[in-house]
Amino acid sequence: MTNKELANLIFPNITKTIEDYEKLYPERNLKEGAKIVRFAPSPTGFMHIGNFMSAIINYVLAKTSGGVFYLRNEDTDQARTVDGAVDFIYHVLNYYEIMPQEYEYQDKIVGEYGPYIQSERIEIYHTFVKYLIEIGRAYPCFLTKEELDEIREYQTKSKKRIGIYGKYAKCRDLSPEEAAKRIKAGEKFVIRFKSMGDFNKKFVFEDLTQGKIEFPENDLDVPIMKSGDLLPTYHFAHLVDDHLMRTTHVVRGNEWMSSVPLHYELFKTFGFKMPKYIHTSLILKKDGDTIRKISKRKDPEALMFYYEEKGYPTLAVIDAVLTIANSNFEEWRTNNPDKSFYEFPFSPKKMSVSGALFDLDKLDNISKNYISKMSAVDLYQNYEAWALKYNKEVYDIISNYKEDTIKFLNIEREGKKPRKDYANYAGIFDKSWYMYDEAWNKEINYNFGKVKEKEEIIKIMEEYLNNYYDEKDSQDEWFNKIKELCVKMGYQDNMKLYKENPDNYKGSVADFTTVMRVVLTTLDMTPNLYDIMQILGKDRMFKRLEIFKEKY
RNA sequence: GGCUCGUUGGUGAAAUGGUUAACACAUUGCCCUCUCAAGGCAACAUUCAUGGGUUCAAAUCCCAUACGAGUCACCA
Numbered sequence: 001m002t003n004k005e006l007a008n009l010i011f012p013n014i015t016k017t018i019e020d021y022e023k024l025y026p027e028r029n030l031k032e033g034a035k036i037v038r039f040a041p042s043p044t045g046f047m048h049i050g051n052f053m054s055a056i057i058n059y060v061l062a063k064t065s066g067g068v069f070y071l072r073n074e075d076t077d078q079a080r081t082v083d084g085a086v087d088f089i090y091h092v093l094n095y096y097e098i099m100p101q102e103y104e105y106q107d108k109i110v111g112e113y114g115p116y117i118q119s120e121r122i123e124i125y126h127t128f129v130k131y132l133i134e135i136g137r138a139y140p141c142f143l144t145k146e147e148l149d150e151i152r153e154y155q156t157k158s159k160k161r162i163g164i165y166g167k168y169a170k171c172r173d174l175s176p177e178e179a180a181k182r183i184k185a186g187e188k189f190v191i192r193f194k195s196m197g198d199f200n201k202k203f204v205f206e207d208l209t210q211g212k213i214e215f216p217e218n219d220l221d222v223p224i225m226k227s228g229d230l231l232p233t234y235h236f237a238h239l240v241d242d243h244l245m246r247t248t249h250v251v252r253g254n255e256w257m258s259s260v261p262l263h264y265e266l267f268k269t270f271g272f273k274m275p276k277y278i279h280t281s282l283i284l285k286k287d288g289d290t291i292r293k294i295s296k297r298k299d300p301e302a303l304m305f306y307y308e309e310k311g312y313p314t315l316a317v318i319d320a321v322l323t324i325a326n327s328n329f330e331e332w333r334t335n336n337p338d339k340s341f342y343e344f345p346f347s348p349k350k351m352s353v354s355g356a357l358f359d360l361d362k363l364d365n366i367s368k369n370y371i372s373k374m375s376a377v378d379l380y381q382n383y384e385a386w387a388l389k390y391n392k393e394v395y396d397i398i399s400n401y402k403e404d405t406i407k408f409l410n411i412e413r414e415g416k417k418p419r420k421d422y423a424n425y426a427g428i429f430d431k432s433w434y435m436y437d438e439a440w441n442k443e444i445n446y447n448f449g450k451v452k453e454k455e456e457i458i459k460i461m462e463e464y465l466n467n468y469y470d471e472k473d474s475q476d477e478w479f480n481k482i483k484e485l486c487v488k489m490g491y492q493d494n495m496k497l498y499k500e501n502p503d504n505y506k507g508s509v510a511d512f513t514t515v516m517r518v519v520l521t522t523l524d525m526t527p528n529l530y531d532i533m534q535i536l537g538k539d540r541m542f543k544r545l546e547i548f549k550e551k552y
Numbered sequence: 553g554g555c556u557c558g559u560u561g562g563u564g565a566a567a568u569g570g571u572u573a574a575c576a577c578a579u580u581g582c583c584c585u586c587u588c589a590a591g592g593c594a595a596c597a598u599u600c601a602u603g604g605g606u607u608c609a610a611a612u613c614c615c616a617u618a619c620g621a622g623u624c625a626c627c628a
Contacts, residue, residue, distance in 0.1 A: 161554055257556065528587095528589095
């Protein structure tokens with residue numbers, strides 16, 4: 001019996017050849033330097049910040065080079081597939097507006113190189129496996145789980161290298177007859193790659209982020225096709241798909257680095273050109289004193305839900321991720337504040353080699369800047385859209401007071417030095433609740449400062465509201481009147497003079513306005529009081545005074 | 553244990569043999585100021601994991617040690 005006959009026994013229904021597929025998926029006709037990249041998540045968990053970083057890098061790479069960005073669903077591990085994971089991936093890509101040009105979703109295939117779901121490509125993989133068996137570079141292996149465990153245990157104990165190689169590859173030299181006999185007897189088997197590598201020989205591999213790295217050759221006979229569902233393993237699917245889809249650059253996590261010798265031998269065996277590799281560093285997390293890989297379970301910010309629920313602007317999240325991904329992004333961003341992130345000339349060489357800690361403070365800072373640059377109307381719309389989805393209570397209130405909310409958001413905005421007090425939409429209401437009458441139906445804590453006496457406060461408020469406040473006043477007129485009244489009541493209107501002799505006065509003009517601020521908002525820190533008064537109007541100010549009288 | 557990579561301030565990092573180790577975030581202080589925010593100005597690594605070596609000169613090159621990370625599945 002020949003290898004060819006064995007291959008036919010295992011894959012009786014495979015009639016196509018590799019050449020057929022080469023013709024079906026020809027080289028893409030793109031301009032010089034165009035990068036063909038892919039986002040290839042496996043739906044075994046919900047998309048996290050590491051996946052997202054990879055997607056962003058791919059998107060930028062394709063965009064800046066005039067290439068192609070496609071999505072491939074790597075669902076070869078059927079047992080661990082998580083419901084909703086795929087939907088969430090598409091949701092995130094849509095939400096951040098980084099959709100790939102080619103993909104397959106809900107029975108819709110976009111692109112000429114599909115199917116883009118690995119479980120639908122099984123015939124293609126089998127064609128390639130079959131060829132490998134025919135030329136004697138792959139073989140069925142009948143080792144059971146128990147036998148495998150035994151081998152590993154022995155290797156560990158005797159401090160040998162772990163894996164199936166050399167004498168441990170017991171089925172490697174089985175004759176086709178013997179193999180066929182056991183298959184016909186119904187024995188379970190996987191297909192293993194027959195490695196010709198020599199662990200004592202080295203080869204040099206060039207990674208685009210890490211530079212030249214010397215590896216020992218691969219000599220492990222790894223499984224390329226699983227028993228049971230007959231799906232390929234990652235390594236084999238990578239070879240077949242990235243070749244047929246004509247990928248030029250593979251962006252993947254650093255955990256794949258150590259598989260490079262295997263992939264190198266696989267590509268060499270078929271005579272395929274290897275894509276270039278960009279191995280990205282892991283995103284880490286500081287947990288007490290130890291630094292570890294960011295964890296989906298322990299760190300809420302690891303999952304992409306987090307940023308959406310908190311209401312971070314999408315572009316802020318993207319910038320924060322690129323800041324980690326590429327060390328010169330920040331500088332580029334300061335020099336090009338108005339450019340789109342995808343115009344950034346991403347450089348794999350500038351990627352951090354060791355893992356970066358994801359810094360939520362930095363995200364907040366970036367996000368505050370983004371939000372500060374939005375117009376009040378834009379900010380309101382984003383805020384409202386967020387609230388509609390994530391906080392119905394807030395939504396009901398702000399949509400009821402749309403005009404007032406926009407006015408409030410507009411305080412000290414749209415100037416050269418806008419306020420930067422919101423890092424995300426979820427934080428806005430906490431800093432503006434007092435503008436809404438409905439929100440006053442809770443326990444009220446007045447944060448008065450120097451002046452605390454109820455009588456004095458009422459006196460100030462009544463005098464001011466009845467005889468001084470005029471909605472038509474400009475801010476200067478408004479402030480002059482406040483100064484006038486505060487002097488009349490025994491306060492000092494000049495901060496410098498006050499600081500020289502604080503004991504000569506009841507307080508300063510700052511203490512004086514604090515009284516008004518706290519009665520109107522309960523807080524001692526708010527944006528410009530003048531604007532707040534303008535928005536509230538006299539009637540509501542009186543109303544707040546009544547509440548004060550009752551509750552303080 | 554084998555293989556591979558890494559180790560610059562609280563964080564992200566620049567500097568790729570040559571003056572006082574960029575910059576950003578965070579923190580702290582001061583100024584401005586009706587509070588806050590913003591803004592302005594300062595402070596913050598006597599030192600680049602440790603020890604050797606090469607050199608007139610090293611965070612940068614070499615070696616060793618320590619520590620950390622990844623990987624060694626019919627998981628991706």
